[in-house]
Amino acid sequence: MAYKEGGDFYPKDENGKVIFSDVDYVDTWKALEDCVDEGLVRNIGVSNFSSKQIQRILDVARIKPQLNQVECHLHLSNSKLHNYCQENGIVLQAYGPLGSPGNKSEPPPRCLEEPVLLEIAKAKNKSPAQVNLRFLLQRGLSVVPKSVRPQRIQENFQIYDFELSPEEMKLLLDLNKDYRFKTQEAAKDHKYYTFNDPF
Template sequence: MAAEKVPNIPLPGTRGYPKIGLGTFTIFEKTGSNDEVKAAVRYAIDCGYRSIDCAFAYQNETSVGQAVNEKINEGVVKREDLFITTKLWDTHHNPANIRENFLKSLRSLNCGYVDLYLIHWPFGFEDGDVCFPRGDDGKVKFSDHDYMDVWKGMEKLVDEGLVKSIGLSNFNKSQIERVLQNCRIKPGNLQIEVHPYMSNKKLIDFCSANGISVTAYAPLGNPNRTWAGDTDPIVFEEPLLKTIAEKKNKTVAQVCLRFLLQRNIIVIPKSVTPHRIKENFDILDFKLTDDEMKSIWSMDKGKRFYAEDIAKDHKYYPFHDEY
């Protein structure tokens, strides 16, 4: 499938945000090695992916950057063909150090600029490069930095041309509203958990009404996450999805991704397995009917797999609100 066939969603300052991208979360965590990250990114670009999503906290920006530069040097792509997203981590919220902390990511990626830079979470942890700084009681140590001050630092990165567009991740409606009411540059994108068990419809509708695109992380529910519970539902075991997949001559993963695509949501499925990377990309040659869409909608349980409970006592924890 040619990369140019992947539709883009308009995003200020960019050539458009491809609706299908490669996610890289938990790859290093599960394997203890970034070799798989690098191989996955290389293969994904060969398959036609032009959007790669990573983050400082994923500990894989260097490997993503190496893979990207290898493919550029091989003549497979040019830098301007690619859309690279990374994120400002919770320990980097000190407004005085936003630029310095961004540059750590940019040096690791070695890609000249970042297409989309997100505030990973609205809350902050104690300043530093240790992603989860803990006190003697074992609890993560918080910082008190206001995400509105963080946003102002992000805006300066756009002014400098270091970042093409900026956005948010894991923010709730009231937090997004506060940013909208006080920003100079409007958030272009919100990245949140969305899958058949977690429709996030109200928040997505709010974003749509305010011209903010939405990216779905964990679009398949990430059943291989290291903290999965024994009783957690798994999309690949759902009879409904199996029936639709068989009817379409597609896989359950492809059906889930197509469901989100037809909701005008950007998807960034994560995989290191070549045939699955290709499979996750090949979702443009079929459509779900209205009845099939409705049946998948009925699976919504409001089931959040990424609750980030370690921060639930922070004043900016986003998930106490309904959405």
């Protein structure tokens, strides 16, 4: 979905409600395919798309999405969507892969404070964040962690010198709670609101 076309980056009506465009995302996808044809971009993908929305694109696409970027972490595994994307040759990319460490609204324990994660991290002599990122990579996801601290950014890359066993992977996968931090509340009434779909 997109905001209403015009000059305002975040357009709102007189009641403060966000105004969205009526353009169908399938039409937007076709325009992105034209951009590939014209050499303006090399790769195109989607973000926060459900399997149902991706299928609408696949049914008409000349170029299929290469990537679907979605929230994914220990408490939101997105396993069904991940499987669907893999079956269709689409990479699932995890944003918010560490959960939301500064978010106080999440019921405890937070992602990086899960006892199972802490135990595995201690055994591997790695940080909980490193084990968490390794877990997502071993699931076959692309991962986009966010940090502003140089030490943490460097640490986030130091996840290629160890592996998690199948048993450890299962323990971590079992931490899923289907807990979503980013619900896009402003868009709940939109006809293309993605989180109404099962996956």
